[in-house]
Amino acid sequence: MQESYDVIVAGSGAAGMTAAVRAATKGLKVLIVEKAHKIGGTSATSGGVTWIPNHGLGTDDSPEQAMTYVKAVANGPINEKRVDIFLETGPQMIAFLQEIGMKPVPMPWPDYFPEAPGARADRSVVFPMYDGRRLGDLFPLMREQFTRFKLMNRYAMDFMEANTISTRSPGWKRTLAKVMGRYWLDVSTRKLTRRDRMMSLGGALIGPLVEQFVKLGGEFRLGTVVKKLVIENGHVTGVVTERFGRTETLLARHGVIACSGGFEWNQELRDRYFTVPGSIRNSSTPEDGNKGEVLKAGLEIGAATEFTETGWWVPTMSLPLSTASNFEEIHQAVFDVGRPHSVCVNRNGDRFVDEACGYDRFGNAMMEDQLKTGANTPCWLVFDATFRYKFTAGGVMPTALMPDRKIPPSWWDHYIFRAPTIRELAGKIEVNADKLEAVVAKMNEYAKSGVDPEFGRGGNAYDVNFGDPALKPNPCLGEIGKAPFYAIPVSLGDLGTKGGLKCDAQARVLDSNDQPIAGLYAAGNASGSPFGNAYPGAGGTIGPAMVFGFIAADMVVAEAQKAGLGQFTHNQK
Ligand SMILES: Cc1cc2nc3c(=O)[nH]c(=O)nc-3n(C[C@H](O)[C@H](O)[C@H](O)COP(=O)(O)OP(=O)(O)OC[C@H]3O[C@@H](n4cnc5c(N)ncnc54)[C@H](O)[C@@H]3O)c2cc1C
Numbered sequence: 001m002q003e004s005y006d007v008i009v010a011g012s013g014a015a016g017m018t019a020a021v022r023a024a025t026k027g028l029k030v031l032i033v034e035k036a037h038k039i040g041g042t043s044a045t046s047g048g049v050t051w052i053p054n055h056g057l058g059t060d061d062s063p064e065q066a067m068t069y070v071k072a073v074a075n076g077p078i079n080e081k082r083v084d085i086f087l088e089t090g091p092q093m094i095a096f097l098q099e100i101g102m103k104p105v106p107m108p109w110p111d112y113f114p115e116a117p118g119a120r121a122d123r124s125v126v127f128p129m130y131d132g133r134r135l136g137d138l139f140p141l142m143r144e145q146f147t148r149f150k151l152m153n154r155y156a157m158d159f160m161e162a163n164t165i166s167t168r169s170p171g172w173k174r175t176l177a178k179v180m181g182r183y184w185l186d187v188s189t190r191k192l193t194r195r196d197r198m199m200s201l202g203g204a205l206i207g208p209l210v211e212q213f214v215k216l217g218g219e220f221r222l223g224t225v226v227k228k229l230v231i232e233n234g235h236v237t238g239v240v241t242e243r244f245g246r247t248e249t250l251l252a253r254h255g256v257i258a259c260s261g262g263f264e265w266n267q268e269l270r271d272r273y274f275t276v277p278g279s280i281r282n283s284s285t286p287e288d289g290n291k292g293e294v295l296k297a298g299l300e301i302g303a304a305t306e307f308t309e310t311g312w313w314v315p316t317m318s319l320p321l322s323t324a325s326n327f328e329e330i331h332q333a334v335f336d337v338g339r340p341h342s343v344c345v346n347r348n349g350d351r352f353v354d355e356a357c358g359y360d361r362f363g364n365a366m367m368e369d370q371l372k373t374g375a376n377t378p379c380w381l382v383f384d385a386t387f388r389y390k391f392t393a394g395g396v397m398p399t400a401l402m403p404d405r406k407i408p409p410s411w412w413d414h415y416i417f418r419a420p421t422i423r424e425l426a427g428k429i430e431v432n433a434d435k436l437e438a439v440v441a442k443m444n445e446y447a448k449s450g451v452d453p454e455f456g457r458g459g460n461a462y463d464v465n466f467g468d469p470a471l472k473p474n475p476c477l478g479e480i481g482k483a484p485f486y487a488i489p490v491s492l493g494d495l496g497t498k499g500g501l502k503c504d505a506q507a508r509v510l511d512s513n514d515q516p517i518a519g520l521y522a523a524g525n526a527s528g529s530p531f532g533n534a535y536p537g538a539g540g541t542i543g544p545a546m547v548f549g550f551i552a553a554d555m556v557v558a559e560a561q562k563a564g565l566g567q568f569t570h571n572q573k
Contacts, residue, residue, distance in 0.1 A: 004251035005031040005219075007556045008239055009259055010226040010294050013041030014050075014202075014542045015524025016259030017209035019549035022096065024216035026557040031250065032218065033241055035225045035289065039210055040143035041261055042285040042496055042525075043542060045327075046202035047149070047159070049107065050546060051539035052090040053123045057106045061120055063087040069111065069118030075364065075533045079306070082530035085505040086547050093550040094125070100212050103128055107159065110461040111537040112358030121461060124538040129158055130207035132197040133189075138210060141222065143286065144195065145203055147328050148395075155179045156196040156203075166335075166392065205542070226260060229297045229520065236301070236519035254563065255519050255556035258509070259549060261285075262497030262525035263292025264311060273308040273499070276367045276377060282316050282493040287326040290496065294526055298501045302511045303520070306528035308499030312541050313363020316493025317381075317394025320415050331394040333381065333490055334359045338457075338466045339391040340478030342383035343443045344490065347375040349426070349435030354455035356463035356476045360535030366492045378489040380429055382422075382436070385482040390468065394488050417487045425485045440480050450474035496541065498529045507552035521555060523548035 006028035009020045016032055017040075024030045038044075053066030066087050070078065094104055104125040111119040132139040147153050151165065157179055164175045182198065184190065189197045199207045221243070228240035230249060238251040263269040264283040269292050271277060280287075295305070315333040318326075337344055338356030346352055346369055353365035370376040381393060389399045396402060396416055407416060419425035422440050426433035446452045450473030452459070458467055458476030467475025501509045501522040508516035509527075524545030531540065 002249055002251050004238075004253060005029050006252070006254050006560055007257060007553070008033060008250055008252040009257045010239065011035075011041060011259035011261055011524070011526065012039045012220065013043035013259060013261060013524060013545070014205060015526070015545035015549040016041070016257070017043075017206055017213065017549075018093070018546040019257045019259055019523060019553040020218055021100065021209050021212050021216070022550050022553035023556055024213055024218045025100065026553070028254070028557060028560055030213075030218045032213070032220050033224045033226050033239065033250070034220060034222050035260070036143070036286070037141070037223045038143035039138070039141050039220060039222070040202070040206040041289065043545070044143040044202045044206040045146040045286060046495070046542065047538075048202035048205040049109070049124050049126055049539035049542065050104070050205070051124050051537045051543035052094055052547070053087055054091055055094045055104070055106065055123070055125055056091040057094065057104060057125065059106065059122050061123065065118045065120070066123070067118075069113075069116055069120075070531060070534070070536055072116040072118060073113040073534045073536055074531065078532040078534065079528065079530045081505040082503070085551065086530050086544050089547050089551055090543065093547050096550065100208075102208050107538070109538040110465065112361060112462060112535055112540070114461040126159060126201070127204040127208070129156065130199045130204040132199045132203075132207060134211055135207060138214065139197065142199065142203065142207065142210070145199075145201060146284070148331055149201055150196070151179055154194065154196065155183050156198040156200040158200050168390070226294050227297065229256060229301055231301045234518055236517060252519070254559040255521055257549070257552045257556065258294045258298065258501060258520070258522040258526040259524050259545075260294040260526045261290030262311070262500060263295055264290055264494050264497050266291040269295070274311070275309050276370050276492065278311070278377065278492050278494070281318070281326055282330070282491040284314060284316055284330045284332050284493050285496055290525065295500055298509060298520070301517065303509050303517060304502040304512045304514070306499055306502040307532050308497070308528075310499065310533050311363070311494035311497045312360055312535060313366070314359040314493050314495050315362050315366070315490045317488055317490055318415075319395045320411055330493065332359070332493065333394050335466045336391065336393050337362065337381055337490060338463065338476065339387060340447075340468050340471055340476055341387035341390070341480055342381055343439055343480060344379055344381050345431065345436065345439055346373055346379045347431060348373060349432040349439060351439055351454060352376065352379070354452070354457045354463065356457050356466055358462060358535065363492055363494070364533070370492075377492040380431065380487045381490050382425065382440070382480070382485065382487045384480045384485050386478065388486055393486070396488070415488065418484050420483050420485075422485050425487055429487045443477070444479050444481060447474070447477040447479045450477065452477060496525045498525070498533065500525060500527045503527045503548070506555050507548045508555065521552035523552050
């Protein structure tokens with residue numbers, strides 16, 4: 001006999017967990033089918049920052065102000081109806097998280113286009129550290145934090161701790177001692193595992209959702225890939241899965257919610273959709289996870305797609321670690337590329353961006369420059385000994401922690417390049433030396449005047465977050481003058497893909513005539529982003545993923561009610 005559930009959710013990331021918990025709290029029998037052997041998807045590895053304008057946690061923001069902002073930063077078409085309902089439902093989703101015992105905390109993080117009308121610095125929320133012991137036997141099945149978000153790939157840190165230590169702000173040694181002490185004094189866990197039981201950032205978001213889901217009787221089926229959608233008389237009624245080589249059909253009485261992430265690990269789909277080709281290996285998401293099987297299954301039953309031509313960009317650097325996984329090799333250069341005493345140039349030796357801008361903006365600038373010059377992706381981060389002393393650069397720690405002699409010999413002249421002069425460095429990285437010298441001379445003038453007339457580096461609230469507050473007149477501009485000089489290649493990496501199944505404001509998947517396919521919903525990177533190509537602020541992927549997961553669950557619950565399970569109704573626009 002075929003197994004059946006009220007609702008089947010494909011994927012256990014932020015979108016899937018929110019949908020599943022919401023549906024389970026309304027009394028539905030929910031199954032999460034998860035391809036990986038671990039729970040949490042990219043979301044569990046992430047910063048866990050969630051962009052919810054007007055979140056209701058002590059803000060005077062409004063949906064109107066947020067809409068003004070989203071429209072102003074849209075870099076191409078957006079789905080205005082979806083943005084509208086996202087803004088309306090976001091606060092309800094946050095209130096729901098509070099009802100189930102979670103404690104979202106607003107974070108003073110400037111929106112990624114701080115100069116745009118309607119921008120604010122209070123729209124992102126984070127979640128306090130979560131004690132993995134609360135998950136009991138499920139704890140080892142939780143996907144671990146992104147390598148770089150843990151100190152020495154071991155110690156869990158929250159945002160404040162990570163920032164204090166990485167920028168060596170006042171009190172950093174005390175913070176370091178606290179982080180390490182918390183780990184080593186947890187003697188009972190140390191006897192069992194190297195893994196820190198405190199789950200931070202994305203783990204702190206996913207952990208409590210999993211706890212709730214299990215409490216409510218929800219079921220996981222791990223290591224199980226959704227391969228196809230079952231459709232009967234135009235209605236999606238289940239999924240065809242594959243597990244250990246065995247194919248099985250699972251039935252969903254009231255709906256299937258696709259929360260299976262993007263297609264960043266599918267080279268063929270990247271090549272088919274992206275305007276600038278990029279390699280799966282530059283993705284910073286868990287390798288081999290999100291390959292777009294559900295997107296393809298949707299296409300097979302006539303679903304439409306949108307915004308598939310682009311990703312959530314982040315510049316990445318790939319450490320040459322011959323025995324490590326891609327996930328361990330990859331370093332997001334989110335902050336590194338914008339630190340003072342450095343500049344980014346394409347392979348012609350030309351600057352192309354305000355290096356301290358938001359990471360998706362940086363990636364878009366790489367794409368545009370690549371299309372124009374053919375000399376980007378990868379580009380170069382060039383820096384001096386002062387930068388090297390103070391900051392990290394893609395896994396190369398500041399000199400106090402990792403002097404040059406400690407850098408593995410195999411990294412030199414493959415990953416990190418060093419020379420006594422800019423001219424010689426240019427020779428090593430095969431960039432026009434006259435141009436690179438001229439760019440560095442200009443940057444040094446800008447450091448003195450505090451103004452970057454070309455790209456405005458350090459001229460807005462977002463940029464200065466990552467500068468050196470001790471540097472005057474502009475914290476983002478420091479002289480590139482102290483030898484030796486260094487360079488590291490920077491690739492067009494991603495945090496996932498922006499496009500997917502085309503959905504309406506109720507998270508219903510649409511066909512090529514823009515008609516909903518009955519019984520099929522999507523949220524998160526499995527669906528097209530409501531913001532199109534724009535990444536409005538910190539948490540701009542997880543925020544809508546959770547909100548549309550929440551909406552999709554309510555829609556399925558409403559279907560269940562219609563079928564006789566009670567009176568639940570969802571505000572349907
Ligand atoms: C290091 C890092 C930090 C980040 N930080 C942030 C941040 O702070 N804020 C933010 O907004 N964004 C952040 N991002 C991006 C963000 O994590 C993702 O965009 C977001 O988590 C996507 O959520 P999702 O639920 O759509 O997909 P995911 O979290 O990727 O979950 C999808 C799940 O579906 C499963 N799956 C895939 N295919 C199938 C299938 N065929 N059948 C069954 N299951 C399947 C996958 O295994 C996965 O578990 C970060 C990304 C990275 C890599």
